[in-house]
Amino acid sequence: MYDIIGSGIAGLTCSQILSKSNISHSIFEKETSSPEDHYGIQITPNASNILAKIGLLDTILPDMHVINNIEIISLRNLKTLTRLPVNEFVLNNNLSKYFTISRKILYEHLLNAVNKNGTVIENNKNISNIIDHGDHFDINYGKNDTKESRGIIIASGSSKKPLLKNILIKQTSSNxxxxxxxxxxxxxxxxxxxxxxxxxxxxxxxxxxxxxxxxxxxxxxxxxxxxxxxxxxxxxxxxxxxxxxxxxxxxxxxxxxxLNDYKTKLFLDKNKPIFVIGDAAHTIKPHLAQGASMAIEDAYSLAVSISNNSDPKIIHDLMEKRNARIKKVIRRSSTNRLIFHAKQPVSYFRDIYLRNTKPISHLNSLKWLYNYEI
Ligand SMILES: Cc1cc2nc3c(=O)[nH]c(=O)nc-3n(C[C@H](O)[C@H](O)[C@H](O)COP(=O)(O)OP(=O)(O)OC[C@H]3O[C@@H](n4cnc5c(N)ncnc54)[C@H](O)[C@@H]3O)c2cc1C
Structure with a gap:
């Protein structure tokens, strides 16, 4: 039995897969309803591939925009610097498609699936902390309420304040x-x-x-x-x-x-069934549009590992294998930030480079990201 903290993209995706493997779990969520605003997120092929694998892509598809091109344009004169042929790249590599969607609508689809599975979501439960008692955990919320738990998945998104003392969060302002x-x-x-x-x-x-x-x-x-x-x-x-x-x-x-930069470090006891996924485990700069996609990947990796193994150490080891990939995504997002905000004369050469390089080569340099078999 697992308790998932947070019914965001990571928590709900994880729940959907655990349900398919008949692993009982419940979800604690601090909010009472779904997000208010429609704002967009990008679901890149590595994540849409997972949505397809867990049987949700077809249901969500009518609410998604398929992306065939990414146009990069100079703000000085509104001339195109390059047009990245996403569709050609996806077809060449036999990948799932690249989409945009309202975050609220994606959330509602995930929530519907979780509700259909009969999973209990306990809304209005703002978890203040989790205490490790050796043979069990206490999940604390409200004034003095506690739930005893045998296994926890923290999917509570990015925050300045960690829920567990083995999670360190350092916040640096980013200008x-x-x-x-x-x-x-x-x-x-x-x-x-x-x-x-x-x-x-x-x-x-x-x-x-x-x-x-x-x-x-x-x-x-x-x-x-x-x-x-x-x-x-x-x-x-x-x-x-x-x-x-x-x-x-x-x-x-x-x-x-x-845009704060958080650095999150996990010092989890590998012998205990407590895991962290999504933005709660790592903060990724938005310059590669991978926050939601990595939350989906994390959720999938963890839920499949839990489904196939009962030993927490094996599950922790499997999750640690994702670290190299997450670090690469963080590095690439940071590099994109430098490139996107380059000053003269670097921005001048950036633009020349974009204009004169084969557009598909930019996407080919991201094959490791989009073509990810979990
Ligand atoms: C404007 C904007 C644009 C973005 N665009 C993109 C994009 O194009 N592509 C992309 O991949 N990503 C994008 N992201 C990032 C993406 O939305 C996040 O990376 C993603 O939502 C992370 O999922 P998560 O489940 O880890 O966290 P969240 O989706 O934040 O979910 C966390 C959940 O936990 C709940 N919670 C938090 N604390 C507690 C607590 N103490 N007790 C109980 N419940 C709690 C929250 O209410 C929430 O429901 C964007 C983000 C923003 C803000």
Whole structure:
């Protein structure tokens, strides 16, 4: 019997697979309802492959946008630097497709599947900590409530405060801000096709825009903090941004938050059935769009390992094998951040390189990521 903490993407995916293997479990969730807002996430082939394997892709498919191209565009003049042929890459490598979807809708699909399995989700249970008593764990919540547990899966997302003393979280501020907005296609100062993700590059900021829900596009701006006037969210300081975009950025009502860098270290007792997955186990910078996809991969690896083994040490060893991959994803996201926010003259050469390199070669350099057999 396992207790999963958190009914996010990792927790629900894990639950779905445990149910298929008849492993009894329950879920604790601090919220009472599903996420309010529609905002977009990208589900890359490595994750859509898992959704297919666990029998959910066909159900979710009607709510997803299939992505055939990623266009990289200069924010100076709105000219295309390169167009990455995702569809060609997927077909060449016999991969599952690349999608975008509303996070809320993905969550609802996962929740439906979990509900159909009859799994109990205990909402409104904000876990404050977990205490290891040697032969069992205490899960503490509310004022003085406790549940005794024999096995725990922590899937509580990113947080400054760890639930267990064997988890260390170091927070470093990153000098970057994230701005998010949803706009109708016609409001955006660039024509957005239904099958494409657009990455706009400049020096101080980059913008990612894609269709994800009804006729709307998800827009994420990542910008260096020192360029932003917080009082009226004016983006006047940005040089090298084409005028229509400048006006759009200034006129849009953004949700803004600091992009904190968390470093999470796990010191789990390998003899105990306690595991950590998703953002609770690692924070990945958004520059490779892998947060949700890694949460799905983690959930799959853990649930399959639990289904095939009863010895916690074997399961911990199997999960540790994922570390090298996670580290590579974190490194590549950090490299992308440097490339996306490069200053002159590096940004000048970046743009020349993008214009003059075979587009498929950029995707081929990510084969290790997207073509992942678990
Ligand atoms: C704007 C934005 C855009 C993103 N875009 C992408 C993208 O394009 N591609 C991508 O792969 N990823 C993206 N991500 C990241 C992605 O959403 C996360 O990496 C992913 O949701 C992690 O899943 P998770 O299950 O680990 O955590 P979450 O989805 O955060 O779920 C954690 C769950 O645990 C619950 N919880 C937390 N603490 C407790 C507690 N103490 N007790 C009980 N329950 C608790 C929470 O309420 C929540 O339901 C984006 C994130 C943001 C914010």
């Amino acid at each position: 970057y801000l994230t701005l998010r907005a949803v706009a109708k296609k016609k409001e955006f100062p660039f024509q957005i096709k239904n099958d494409s993700i657009y990455v706009f590059l400049s020096e101080d900021l980059h913008i990612v825009a894609y269709p994800f829900f009804e006729d709307k596009i998800n827009i994420v701006v990542i910008a260096k903090k020192n360029n932003l006037n917080f009082n009226n969210i004016s983006i006047n300081h940005f040089k090298s941004v084409e005028n229509t975009f400048h006006d759009f950025l200034n006129a849009t009502n953004w949700t803004i938050w600091n």
